[in-house]
Amino acid sequence: MKLSILAFPLSVVLLTGTASAEPSEGEELYQENCVACHQRMAGGDGSALYTRDDRRVKSLEGLHSQVNRCKDNLQLRLFDDEVAAIAGYLNERYYRFEE
16 A cells, blocks of 8 residues: 555656656647758758847747748648747747746
8 A cells, every 4th residue: 555655656756757758749840840941041950040149039929920920931831829839839949038
């Protein structure tokens, strides 16, 4: 009985750690729809577009607008919630704008 009481909290901790290691929806959508073009534009893994000193995006609203522009220019079939997921991933990974 004591073993099962101790095993449950441990399993919750292990499952929580595993879930955070999985890619988010935004990251998966970014990999599927964005990264190849960004690699062609910036070289490497494409992250130079987000980390350069003269980056265009200056706010969370601007980030959403930029993702929408890319979607429209490339005629990507993304829903609004998918655009928001990509912007959320990029914000979490590179920009860190306050929400």
